[in-house]
Amino acid sequence: MNTAYITSFVIGGMVLLSILTMNFSISQNSTELALQRNMKQHVNTVADMVSHDFAKIGYNWMGKINNPIQSADSNKIVFMSNIDNDSSNDAETVTWTFGTSSVSSTSNPNDYVLTRLIVLGSTTINKTDITLGVTKFSLSYYDTVGSTTPMSTPVANPEDIRQIEIEVVLQSKDKFKATSGSPGRYITSTWHKRFSPINIQDN
Amino acid sequence: MGRALLIICAGVFVGLGYVSIGINSQTRSVTESTVSYAQVIQARNAAHTAIQVGMNEMNKDTSFANTHGESNKWKPIIDGDTAEVYFDVIQGTNGYRDTSIVRVHATAKSGGYKSKVISLYRRSNFDFVPTFTAAAAFATNNFTFSMGGSSQINGNAPSGSDCQDLPGIATMTDERTDYVEGQTSGSSNLTGNPEVQTDPDLSYSPVDSLIARLRDLEGTQFISGNYKGGLGTQDEPGVFFVEDYAKFTGGIGEGYGILVVRSDADMEYEDSDGSTLDMAGNVTFNGLVIFENAYNFDGKGTPTINGSVLVGNTDDYSGTIDVDISGNLTIQYDCVGEEYAKLAAARMVQTNKYKRLTTFEDL
Numbered sequence: 001m002n003t004a005y006i007t008s009f010v011i012g013g014m015v016l017l018s019i020l021t022m023n024f025s026i027s028q029n030s031t032e033l034a035l036q037r038n039m040k041q042h043v044n045t046v047a048d049m050v051s052h053d054f055a056k057i058g059y060n061w062m063g064k065i066n067n068p069i070q071s072a073d074s075n076k077i078v079f080m081s082n083i084d085n086d087s088s089n090d091a092e093t094v095t096w097t098f099g100t101s102s103v104s105s106t107s108n109p110n111d112y113v114l115t116r117l118i119v120l121g122s123t124t125i126n127k128t129d130i131t132l133g134v135t136k137f138s139l140s141y142y143d144t145v146g147s148t149t150p151m152s153t154p155v156a157n158p159e160d161i162r163q164i165e166i167e168v169v170l171q172s173k174d175k176f177k178a179t180s181g182s183p184g185r186y187i188t189s190t191w192h193k194r195f196s197p198i199n200i201q202d203n
Numbered sequence: 204m205g206r207a208l209l210i211i212c213a214g215v216f217v218g219l220g221y222v223s224i225g226i227n228s229q230t231r232s233v234t235e236s237t238v239s240y241a242q243v244i245q246a247r248n249a250a251h252t253a254i255q256v257g258m259n260e261m262n263k264d265t266s267f268a269n270t271h272g273e274s275n276k277w278k279p280i281i282d283g284d285t286a287e288v289y290f291d292v293i294q295g296t297n298g299y300r301d302t303s304i305v306r307v308h309a310t311a312k313s314g315g316y317k318s319k320v321i322s323l324y325r326r327s328n329f330d331f332v333p334t335f336t337a338a339a340a341f342a343t344n345n346f347t348f349s350m351g352g353s354s355q356i357n358g359n360a361p362s363g364s365d366c367q368d369l370p371g372i373a374t375m376t377d378e379r380t381d382y383v384e385g386q387t388s389g390s391s392n393l394t395g396n397p398e399v400q401t402d403p404d405l406s407y408s409p410v411d412s413l414i415a416r417l418r419d420l421e422g423t424q425f426i427s428g429n430y431k432g433g434l435g436t437q438d439e440p441g442v443f444f445v446e447d448y449a450k451f452t453g454g455i456g457e458g459y460g461i462l463v464v465r466s467d468a469d470m471e472y473e474d475s476d477g478s479t480l481d482m483a484g485n486v487t488f489n490g491l492v493i494f495e496n497a498y499n500f501d502g503k504g505t506p507t508i509n510g511s512v513l514v515g516n517t518d519d520y521s522g523t524i525d526v527d528i529s530g531n532l533t534i535q536y537d538c539v540g541e542e543y544a545k546l547a548a549a550r551m552v553q554t555n556k557y558k559r560l561t562t563f564e565d566l
């Protein structure tokens with residue numbers, strides 16, 4: 001066989017192997033990126049829901065609600081808001097709770113049910129169980145804007161709250177394994193925000 | 204060999220091209236996500252700004268809110284983004300002295316994202332005019348006082364009015380009160396609850412700022428010489444300054460608002476110099492009459508002031524103000540006159556205060 005052909009095949013084979021390795025690596029990265037993007041979308045969904053509600057704390061049609069935050073703990077908050085902007089001036093009670101029961105439909109043992117409950121009077125208007133892989137839903141409260149010292153929870157005087165800091169961590173339902181032999185890891189996405197609900201600020 | 208390598212290289216380039224396209228699309232996806240968040244925030248900020256700008260327009264033009272309802276939205280451009288604002292006046296008529304409640308709806312668009320903000324505001328005007336504390340209030344200690352003829356000072360509320368009885372004369376110190384009481388002892392022409400009272404809170408300091416501000420405003424009228432013009436109406440009370448000799452020569456039935464008789468701080472005030480207001484005939488002025496650094500008031504006819512008279516001096520004036528209430532002058536306290544004075548100031552200053560009652564943010 002011609003030496004030139006043999007050399008070409010060897011070089012070509014090495015290049016092909018390199019490309020295949022790179023392709024595999026990129027494929028893994030793409031999968032991880034896709035999972036991250038998926039988690040990002042999930043965390044955005046939760047963030048949108050939280051932002052929708054928290055921005056309206058204390059809102060009512062004809063004026064602010066006095067002392068709208070009824071209870072405030074590190075994993076649960078209950079507040080009043082005319083969440084649907086109803087002109088009848090009826091304010092709903094909104095509860096966000098991070099539960100202690102793990103989501104059974106996933107293999108991830110760290111995710112729990114995050115519940116959003118809206119009640120008007122004694123009627124439940126809406127109850128949403130969020131099972132998008134929430135592994136952390138942490139609430140911190142501050143009595144002055146810009147304070148670096150959070151109030152101790154559960155907050156004894158919720159009427160003093162001026163800012164609410166929230167940290168949400170979501171993990172993928174299943175582990176991502178880079179190689180078949182690796183232990184794998186859950187893809188994590190975090191959202192962190194400090195709210196200054198406009199209707200609980202001093203004018 | 205050359206041909207085979209060329210084929211391999213071409214294959215490598217094609218493969219790398221695909222990889223590059225894939226990576227670029229993922230990067231773009233992440234960037235778009237960041238941009239969308241920025242645009243949402245930008246839209247919300249634009250909506251809030253549109254409300255602020257709209258309120259400024261409302262402040263300048265009392266009919267602005269009424270003419271920009273939902274069917275005729277106002278569409279400002281906020282930092283390159285479009286916004287739509289409309290007003291819903293749900294209480295009051297948005298007049299100068301009217302406390303009204305206005306719901307302001309703003310929707311702003313940035314990129315492909317919209318944000319809606321609704322704020323409810325209570326609008327009221329600043330009360331620059333001090334609350335009446337007596338029929339005649341002396342916010343200075345540098346004055347002499349005499350009262351004679353058929354002149355009258357009455358701090359009691361006019362019959363049939365909703366006003367509260369006030370002192371006939373208020374001074375800043377007990378010493379000045381004793382002095383005025385000594386000057387009016389036994390006079391039945393001074394009445395009030397009580398006739399003379401010390402008011403330690405009486406001060407001229409905010410009033411001098413008001414006068415300085417009113418003097419420079421468009422719409423303030425300066426009266427001098429023989430004057431036959433108008434002195435405001437009930438609906439549109441005015442602000443009038445007398446800084447030189449002025450005489451109401453008749454034909455003026457009633458006046459409304461704020462009448463300031465002042466001696467220029469740069470002039471040396473003497474009895475026969477400075478500002479002199481001669482109210483001949485049967486002129487009735489409803490509102491607040493302020494004598495600043497001067498009291499030259501010649502009431503030869505039967506002039507009446509329904510409201511209050513305030514005498515004071517600016518910080519840079521050290522002279523004595525000689526107050527001689529004589530002739531047929533009547534000073535009758537009237538809370539309605541206080542409203543005319545406040546309306547006159549509000550019309551001139553056109554500055555309102557807004558209290559945000561609540562805000563709805565729909566992100």
